[in-house]
Amino acid sequence: xxxxxxxxxxxxxxxxxxxxxxxxxxxxxxxxxxxxxxxxxxxxxxxxxxxxxxxxxxxxxxxxxxxxxxxxxxxxxxxxxxxxxxxxxxxxxxxxxxxxxxxxxxxxxxxxxxxxxxxxxxxxxxxxxxxxxxxxxxxxxxxxxxxxxxxxxxxxxxxxxxxxxxxxxxxxxxxxxxxxxxxxxxxxxxxxxxxxxxxxxxxxxxxxxxxxxxxxxxxxxxxxxxxxxxxxxxxxxxxxxxxxxxxxxxxxxxxxxxxxxxxxxxxxxxxxxxxxxxxxxxxxxxxxxxxxxxxxxxxxxxxxxxxxxxxxxxx
Amino acid sequence: xxxxxxxxxxxxxxxxxxxxxxxxxxxxxxxxxxxxxxxxxxxxxxxxxxxxxxxxxxxxxxxxxxxxxxxxxxxxxxxxxxxxxxxxxxxxxxxxxxxxxxxxxxxxxxxxxxxxxxxxxxxxxxxxxxxxxxxxxxxxxxxxxxxxxxxxxxxxxxxxxxxxxxxxxxxxxxxxxxxxxxxxxxxxxxxxxxxxxxxxxxxxxxxxxxxxxxxxxxxxxxxxxxxxxxxxxxxxxxxxxxxxxxxxxxxxxxxxxxxxxxxxxxxxxxxxxxxx
Numbered sequence: 225x226x227x228x229x230x231x232x233x234x235x236x237x238x239x240x241x242x243x244x245x246x247x248x249x250x251x252x253x254x255x256x257x258x259x260x261x262x263x264x265x266x267x268x269x270x271x272x273x274x275x276x277x278x279x280x281x282x283x284x285x286x287x288x289x290x291x292x293x294x295x296x297x298x299x300x301x302x303x304x305x306x307x308x309x310x311x312x313x314x315x316x317x318x319x320x321x322x323x324x325x326x327x328x329x330x331x332x333x334x335x336x337x338x339x340x341x342x343x344x345x346x347x348x349x350x351x352x353x354x355x356x357x358x359x360x361x362x363x364x365x366x367x368x369x370x371x372x373x374x375x376x377x378x379x380x381x382x383x384x385x386x387x388x389x390x391x392x393x394x395x396x397x398x399x400x401x402x403x404x405x406x407x408x409x410x411x412x413x414x415x416x417x418x419x420x421x422x423x424x425x426x427x428x429x430x431x432x433x434x435x436x437x438x439x440x441x442x443x444x445x446x447x448x449x450x451x452x453x454x455x456x457x458x459x460x461x462x463x464x465x466x467x468x469x470x471x472x473x474x475x476x477x478x479x480x481x482x483x484x485x486x487x488x489x490x491x492x493x494x495x496x497x498x499x500x501x502x503x504x505x506x507x508x509x510x511x512x513x514x515x516x517x518x519x520x521x522x523x524x525x526x527x528x529x530x531x532x533x534x535x536x537x538x539x
Numbered sequence: 540x541x542x543x544x545x546x547x548x549x550x551x552x553x554x555x556x557x558x559x560x561x562x563x564x565x566x567x568x569x570x571x572x573x574x575x576x577x578x579x580x581x582x583x584x585x586x587x588x589x590x591x592x593x594x595x596x597x598x599x600x601x602x603x604x605x606x607x608x609x610x611x612x613x614x615x616x617x618x619x620x621x622x623x624x625x626x627x628x629x630x631x632x633x634x635x636x637x638x639x640x641x642x643x644x645x646x647x648x649x650x651x652x653x654x655x656x657x658x659x660x661x662x663x664x665x666x667x668x669x670x671x672x673x674x675x676x677x678x679x680x681x682x683x684x685x686x687x688x689x690x691x692x693x694x695x696x697x698x699x700x701x702x703x704x705x706x707x708x709x710x711x712x713x714x715x716x717x718x719x720x721x722x723x724x725x726x727x728x729x730x731x732x733x734x735x736x737x738x739x740x741x742x743x744x745x746x747x748x749x750x751x752x753x754x755x756x757x758x759x760x761x762x763x764x765x766x767x768x769x770x771x772x773x774x775x776x777x778x779x780x781x782x783x784x785x786x787x788x789x790x791x792x793x794x795x796x797x798x799x800x801x802x803x804x805x806x807x808x809x810x811x812x813x814x815x
Contacts, residue, residue, distance in 0.1 A: 239654045246651065251667045361799070365791035367743050369750050369766055370784030373773050381776045388774070476656040480747055484770075494659075495751050498666040506666045513659040521654070 229526055236522040243514045247507055248289050279305065292507075301508040306500050311508045314493065319512060321392065322482070322489035325405055326474045329412035333474075334467055337417045341424025341463075345432070346451060356421065363418035368477065372411045372484040379407065389486035408485045412477055416470045423466035427459040461528040468524030472517045546800075553796030560790050563609040573600040575607040575760050583769075583777045595779055596768050604760040605786060611761035612787070615676055616741040622680035623741075624734060627687025632718045634688075635695035646692070652685045658747070665753050675754060679744060683737055690733055694726040701725075728801075735798035739791045746787050762787050 276282050295302060301311035344356045363371075379386045387404045396404070431437060432455055440450045479491030486492070490509055497505035546554070563570060572589070573579060577599065584594040592601035634642040652660070661678055668674045698704060704721050712721075748754030749763025757764060762783040769780035 239651065242651050243655050246655070247663055250664065361795055362788075362792060365739065365795050366788045367746055367750075367784060367791075369747070369770075370781070370788055373766070373770065373780055373784060376773050377776070377778060377781065381774065472656070476658055479658060479662075480750070483751060494662055495753070498662050498753055501666055503666060506663055510655070510659055510663045514655045517656050517659075518654055 228529055232522060232525050232529070236518050240515055240518050243518070244293065244511055245289070247510045247514065248292060249285070251503060251507065252285050296508075296511070302504045304497075304502055304505050306497070306502040306505070311505055315490065315508055315512065318488060318490045318493050321487065322475070322478050322491060324401070325408055325412065325478050325481070325487065325489060326471070328402070328405060328409045329416070329474055330471055332409065333413040333417045333420065333470075336413070337420035337470075338424050338463060338467070340417075341421045342428065342451065342456070344421070344425045345428045346448070348429075356425075360418035360422050363414055364422075366415075368411060368415050368480045369484050371414050372407070372481060375407050375410060376484075391486060392488065405487070408481045408487055411481050411484075412474060415477055416474055419473075420466055420470050424459075424463050427462040427466075428455055430462075431455045431459045461532045464527045464531060465524050468520050468527065472520040472524075475516050475520070476513065549796050550800035553793040553800065556789050556793030557797060560609055560613065560786075560793070563606045564613040565610075567607045567610040571603040571606040573603040575599065575603045576758050583772050583775075583779060592782055593779065595765070596772065601779055601782060604765060605762075605783060608760040608762045608765055608783060609786070611755055611759055612742060612745060612763070613790075615672070615679075615745045615755070615761070616738055618676045619679035619683060619741050619745070620734065620738045622676065623683035623687055623737065624730075626680065627684035628691045628723075628730065629718075630684070631688040631691025632695045632722055633714070635692045636714060636717055636722070642692075645688070649685050649688050652682070653689075657682050657744070661744075661748065662753065665748075670753075670756060672755070675745070675748070679741060683741060687733065687737065691726065691730065694729055695722050698722050698725045732798050732802050735794050735801070739794040739798075742787060742790055742794070 280288065292302065299312055301315060303309065304311055304314075340356055344353045347353050375386075376388055380388045386407045388407065390404050390408050392401050392404050428451070432451075437450065437455060440454050441447075445454070478489055479495065481487070482489040482491040483495055490512065494506060494509035494513075496502075497509065578597055579600060580590065580594040580598045582594065582596055582598045584590075584598060586593040590600055590602065592605065595601050595604060630645055634645045655663075660682055664678050665675075668678070698721075704717065707717055707721050745754055745761070746763030746766070749761050750767050752764075752767060755761045755764055757768070765783035766780045769777070769783075772779050773781075
């Protein structure tokens with residue numbers, strides 16, 4: 225087992241390194257000169273040459289890539305072209321905000337989704353199951369911003385109970401922060417809960433159709449005991465997998481939600497940077513998002529090795 | 540035919556929704572009652588006779604923009620999905636047939652592309668590329684092709700191991716024959732269902748990009764940018780932004796209902812266990 229897990233860890237590092245090449249190199253090979261983009265179409269050749277020199281774009285790509293990577297290893301993401309400020313400072317602060325949002329959503333969504341999935345299986349093919357199914361289909365199909373604006377219209381404009389925009393700042397107490405981010409968190413929960421629930425239900429039903437579950441039923445175990453004690457442990461691996469995938473999705477899902485609620489997180493930072501083509505910021509945010517995504521996927525795989533005895537003790 | 544496959548209510552609703560959107564998309568210039576870009580009323584003016592949905596943030600007729608927007612949104616999503624399928628299915632089937640080094644290189648590169656979240660990848664690429672419709676469609680198509688590659692390769696690996704394909708290979712048939720005549724027909728149903736799911740995803744994706752201001756540029760009407768244009772009205776209780784949002788929802792729900800039905804139908808045809 226340790227070899228398997230170490231192998232998976234190594235693979236993640238290779239992926240992370242490769243995606244850093246892709247993020248840095250991808251922007252390099254795409255057509256369009258940054259200095260021209262940066263100055264606009266009407267820039268004189270002299271001005272373009274100056275700006276290239278100033279931004280260090282005259283050095284070879286490999287040198288710049290290695291410099292960029294070495295900087296990141298020391299926590300230095302370079303400076304923003306738009307503001308001239310160091311990126312790391314902004315990034316750290318905004319990453320914290322985004323993680324707060326994602327974590328709050330996860331704490332609510334994961335138990336709720338797994339619980340509802342189990343409920344759907346217990347009441348299979350009855351009204352509750354059908355209802356959960358229809359609602360989850362709707363939730364998968366609705367765009368995040370639609371859910372968000374619907375919540376704003378109902379809970380801010382018509383019945384003022386929640387806050388908008390969700391602006392948080394340093395001096396707020398945790399309770400104040402939580403009240404402010406209630407709506408974005410609710411949106412994220414609604415968006416990611418459906419998929420997790422459907423997969424939990426499917427994973428459990430899959431196990432329920434196996435011969436040993438039939439035996440459990442035939443030897444007279446109650447349905448609840450059969451589901452909780454016999455089926456759930458074996459459905460755990462796929463459930464953990466889908467939960468981790470959805471957490472990864474959450475981290476990306478914050479982008480749209482942050483823009484809707486004017487929340488000072490990393491998604492908003494990245495979208496703003498893309499709009500003004502502030503490439504160092506785009507690259508830094510892209511790399512951090514990719515790193516979180518790769519890490520969560522790795523955790524999913526490692527956990528499913530750990531909970532599965534067949535993988536834990538290979539023959 | 541009808542007796543063999545009775546259409547359930549959910550699928551009928553889906554087909555109806557799909558038909559409404561497609562008719563709007565195809566015949567937009569003839570259906571839309573007003574010029575979608577002409578300012579003919581008050582900003583966020585309420586609904587009135589002749590303007591059942593009211594006006595948008597500049598005073599343009601919301602219904603006309605909605606109908607015209609259907610055309611842009613459906614076209615971009617459909618074009619991206621079709622191109623993604625051509626790339627993904629071709630490379631996936633090629634990898635499955637040739638195996639060996641080709642398969643390894645293509646698959647590892649695909650893993651790499653998939654290790655970065657789609658939206659983040661799109662943001663990175665769009666920050667460096669010029670903003671126009673063609674670029675947008677191609678970026679969406681390439682990102683989507685990674686998912687389709689994986690499915691097509693897995694399906695073809697399954698089918699490719701079957702005797703009749705082996706027989707055709709031994710007979711000396713070329714790559715194109717194997718792809719087009721042996722493997723593709725046998726992987727059609729799952730691919731069709733996947734096409735629906737990817738289409739729904741691409742409708743959401745182009746709408747999201749437009750909503751973020753990085754997709755289709757004004758003044759062209761599309762559903763995502765209509766939400767963006769009208770979002771500030773929400774705080775004043777103007778629900779103009781919700782109308783295009785609901786249209787997106789109608790389209791994706793319809794597609795999902797039809798795909799659900801398609802998948803269930805084939806599952807029961809194969810005599811598999813019915814798992815709801």
